Amino acid sequence: MLAQRVRLIRLVIILTSVLLAAASCPGCTKKPAEKEGAPAQKPVAVKTAAAKEGSVTPSLVVTGTVAGDKEIRLTAKTQGTITALYVRAGDRVRAGQVVAVLESENQRLMVEKANEAVAAARINLEKAKIAFSRADELYSQEAISRAEWENARFMLESAQVAYNAALADYQLANEALDDTTVVAPFSGSVVECAVEKGATVFPGKELVTVVDDARLKVKANLTADQLKLVAKGQQGVFTTAVYPDKEFPCTLKLISSTANPANRTYAVELSLPPDANRSLKPGMFGHVRLRTAGKKGVIIPRDAVITRDETGKSAVFVVREGKACYRTIRTGENDAKNILVTEGLKPGERVVVFGQHLLKEGTPVTEGE
DSSP: OOOOOOHHHHHHHHHHHHHHHTTTTTTTOOHHHHHOOOOOOOEEEEEEEEOOOEEOOOOOOEEEEEEEEEEEEEESSEEEEEEEEEOHHHHHHEETTTTEEEOOOOHHHHHHHHHHHHHHHHHHHHHHHHHHHHHHHHHHHHHHHHHHHHHHHHHHHHHHHHHHHHHHHHHHHHHHHHHTEEEESSEEEEEEOOOOOTOOOTOOOOOEEEEEEEEEEEEEEEEHHHHOOOTTOOOEEEEEETTTEEEEEEEEEOOOOOOOOOTEEEEEEEEEEEGGGGGGGGTOEEEEEEEOOEEEEEEGGOOOOOOOETTTTTEEEETTTTEEEEEEEEEEOSSSSSEEEEESSTTTTTEEEEGGOOOOOTTTTEEEO
C-alpha cells in the first residue's frame, strides 16, 4: 500500500516536470490573436495632385434665343376689311414692299372732300387778302374808319385759319388713306402672318411680323449675380443642338439697366457674325457661354471635390503621412479644369483626384499622378 502511494507520487512529479518543460519551450505556445493571424489593411492606390497658386477663368453659361437684328409687328392703323394679302410666313420682303391692303373707299371719299374744302378755303383766303389790301389802302387815305379796317383784317385772319384747318384735315385724310396700305419698313423675312384675306381688322390688330435676318443676335436673360460678371464687349460662343459640332462667336452689345418685374432678370443681347445667318435662323434655341475675368488664388483640380453645395462648402481627401484625411473646404469660381479654394487648403497639400470612392478617414494610400 505504501509502495503504491510512493509510485503515484513519483508519477505526478514526472508529469508535472514534463508540463513545465513544455511550457518553458520557446515558440511552443501562441497568443490567440497570433494564432488567428489578422492581416494588416492594404493601401489603396489613388491619384493625387498638389494644391497650388494659380487662376481660373470661369465661364458663364445661360440659355438664349436667336433673333433678327430688327423685328417689327406690323399692325392695322385703321378699321377695315383686308382686300389683299401679298405675303405668307417664310416669304422674303424688300423695304417698302406692300404686304397687305385694307378697303379704302371711305378714306378716298374723305380725301376728296378734304381736297374740296382746301380749294374753297383757298378761294376765301384770296378774297380776304384782296379785301384787306383795298381796305388798308383806303384807311391810309382816311377814306374808311378804323373799325372798317379792323373788320377787313379780322376777315383775313379768319380766312387764313380756315385755310390752315382745311390743309390739316386734308393731310389727316391722306394719312388715313395711306394707312390702308401696309408696307415692310425694311428688308427681311416674314416670320408670322396673323390674318387672312377678307378679315375685318381694327386699329392695333397684328397683321404681319417681319424680321431683319441679314444680321442676327442672341437674346438672353441674366440674374443680378450673373450681371456682375459681364460687361459690354465681352466675348463668348453660342451653341445649339441643331449644330452640335459648331460654335458661333458672339459679342455682348446690350445690357438692360432695369430688371424684368416678372422674373427679376436683366435682358442682354449678343451680336453674331454676319455669316451666322447661313446656318442660324430666328427662333433657334441654344446656350451662350461667356468668358469672364480670371480669378487668382489656391486652385485644385475639379475632380478632387467630392461634395459641394450652393454656398461653396465642399469636401476633399487630403493625403498626410500615407493616409487619407477627409477635409471640409470652401470653394469659389471654377473653369473646365480647376476650382478656386477660398478656405481650408494651403499650396503644396496633396488632394486625391481619383479613387475617392474607395476611401474613408484614415485609409492607407499609395500615391500616383
